[in-house]
Amino acid sequence: MAEVILRDLVKTYPGGSTRATDQVSLEVSDGEFMVLLGPSGCGKTTLLRMIAGLELPDSGQIVIGGNDVTYLEPRRRNLSMVFQSYAVFPNKKVADNIGFGLRVRGVPADEIRRKVAWAADLLQLTPYLDRYPAKLSGGQRQRVAVARAIVMDADVLLMDEPLSNLDALLRLSFRAELKKLVGQLGTTTIYVTHDQLEALSLGDRVAVMRDGAIVQCGPPTAVYDGPATEFVGGFLGSPPMNFLTGTVEVDDAGPRIDLGGQSLPVPAGLASLRGRKLDLGIRPEAIVVGADNPDDNALVGELQVLEPLGSSTLLTTDVSGQVVKIQARPSFRADQGSALKLHLPPLACRWYDPETGLLLEQSA
Numbered sequence: 058m059a060e061v062i063l064r065d066l067v068k069t070y071p072g073g074s075t076r077a078t079d080q081v082s083l084e085v086s087d088g089e090f091m092v093l094l095g096p097s098g099c100g101k102t103t104l105l106r107m108i109a110g111l112e113l114p115d116s117g118q119i120v121i122g123g124n125d126v127t128y129l130e131p132r133r134r135n136l137s138m139v140f141q142s143y144a145v146f147p148n149k150k151v152a153d154n155i156g157f158g159l160r161v162r163g164v165p166a167d168e169i170r171r172k173v174a175w176a177a178d179l180l181q182l183t184p185y186l187d188r189y190p191a192k193l194s195g196g197q198r199q200r201v202a203v204a205r206a207i208v209m210d211a212d213v214l215l216m217d218e219p220l221s222n223l224d225a226l227l228r229l230s231f232r233a234e235l236k237k238l239v240g241q242l243g244t245t246t247i248y249v250t251h252d253q254l255e256a257l258s259l260g261d262r263v264a265v266m267r268d269g270a271i272v273q274c275g276p277p278t279a280v281y282d283g284p285a286t287e288f289v290g291g292f293l294g295s296p297p298m299n300f301l302t303g304t305v306e307v308d309d310a311g312p313r314i315d316l317g318g319q320s321l322p323v324p325a326g327l328a329s330l331r332g333r334k335l336d337l338g339i340r341p342e343a344i345v346v347g348a349d350n351p352d353d354n355a356l357v358g359e360l361q362v363l364e365p366l367g368s369s370t371l372l373t374t375d376v377s378g379q380v381v382k383i384q385a386r387p388s389f390r391a392d393q394g395s396a397l398k399l400h401l402p403p404l405a406c407r408w409y410d411p412e413t414g415l416l417l418e419q420s421a
Contacts, residue, residue: 059122059212059245061085061108066117068103068269077103079269080117090239090246092260094253096292100269101249102217108247109215110134122212137206138215141222143198145190145205152177152186155204176204179238196227203235207242214239216248220255232258253293257281265289284407287414290338296371296382299344301337302411305330317377319356321401323408327417335417336409342384343405346372347398354403356381360395374399 062084068077078100085091093101106112108119110131119127126134137158145154155176156169164172177183180200190198199219206214220228220235236259239246250256256263257277264274265288273285284290290298303314305327312328313320314335323335358374358381365387372383374397383399391397408417 060087060120061091061213061245061247062118062120063104063108064118064120066104066107066119067115068100068107068112069115076100076269078107078114081269081271083264083271083274085245085247088243088245090236090248090259090261092256092263093247093249093266094251094256094260094263094292095266096251099266101251101266104266105215105217105247105249108213109136109138135212136215137209137211137213139199139202139206139217139219141218143190143195143202143222145198145201147190149189150186151182151188151190151193151201154190154201155182155186155208158205158209172208173204176208179207179241180204180234194227195223196231199223199231203238207238207244212245214242214244214246216246218250218252219248221250221252228255235259253295257293265292283416284338285416287336287338287409290407290409294340296341296384298338298340298407299381300409301339301376301379301381303335303337305333305335307331316356316379319377321354321356321406322403327408334411336411337401338407338409339401339405341371341382342369343402344381344383345400345402346383346385346389347400354401354406356399356401358383358397358399360391360393360397363389363391363393372397 064082066078066081070077081104093104095101103112107114110129113128118125121134152173156173159169159172177186180203182200182204185193185197220231223231232255248259260277262275263277263280264271265280267288273280273289281293287300301316303316305323306313306315307328311325312323314323314337356376358376360372360374362373364371369387370385370389372385374381374383409415410417
């Protein structure tokens with residue numbers, strides 16, 4: 058069993074004024090692939106290093122496999138870690154790099170050879186076992202680092218932005234390989250990244266971090282489709298979620314949000330917010346341009362910029378003085394300054410309190 062439980066972990070930077078992690082609690086199930094996602098400086102790497110034992114918390118508890126390891130030295134935690142840099146020994150051949158940790162543990166030579174061969178086969182490194190790292194590509198060197206980690210039969214595999222040093226094309230292919238590998242191993246994995254595509258494609262669950270705290274945790278699709286805060290909606294997505302600010306008004310037809318001359322219906326339960334500001338959040342790909350609008354959920358936007366991207370066309374529009382981006386079909390074309398009818402499906406709309414940035418109950 059390799060369940061990881063974090064309870065109220067606090068870590069303060071030197072000086073004591075800023076917390077790297079602020080009472081972080083998280084449970085990672087046995088065999089789960091958990092991704093810690095967030096911008097630089099949000100505390101995700103510090104959290105990973107505390108799990109590894111490379112940093113000690115000021116307070117809180119770390120439990121792995123039912124054992125309290127909060128202050129246990131790293132070598133006694135039975136973890137493996139893959140770092141952002143390749144971290145391979147330049148003076149050792151691939152086979153020696155992969156088997157290094159096993160030799161340190163005093164594992165018999167025959168067992169080392171068997172495990173090295175197994176890992177090399179799994180990561181397509183067999184032809185390179187007699188080469189030095191200088192003769193390998195960046196992707197191959199990172200495979201060596203991963204192979205060295207998995208031969209250790211660790212309870213938990215920790216990864217700190219392992220793909221960040223690879224170019225875009227290599228990152229895409231290695232991401233798929235990594236997902237397949239972790240699925241085959243079934244090892245509990247905690248993976249740190251600032252890349253939202255990595256997080257959404259790799260994780261069984263994604264924990265989004267900001268300012269040392271986890272602001273939302275859940276399956277990738279749930280976090281993407283239902284951001285709990287405007288920060289999450291604005292961080293996930295390329296382009297990110299649109300936010301339109303308006304005022305709640307109520308008439309005979311029910312509550313609506315006034316966006317400065319244009320308006321849309323809001324959920325009936327939000328009528329109690331009459332006269333208050335409200336933020337409408339909607340993903341660019343959810344907006345349909347020029348569609349029939351039987352439910353009267355449409356706005357008119359003036360086209361500012363059209364960017365053909367191959368797989369889609371990105372539109373930047375002005376809606377009553379607010380910027381709205383739309384991912385339209387690849388063949389869509391229109392002239393700058395054109396008035397576009399923008400249909401916003403009600404089920405795709407999310408409503409937020411602009412003061413707190415928190416998601417309001419959609420059924421309200």
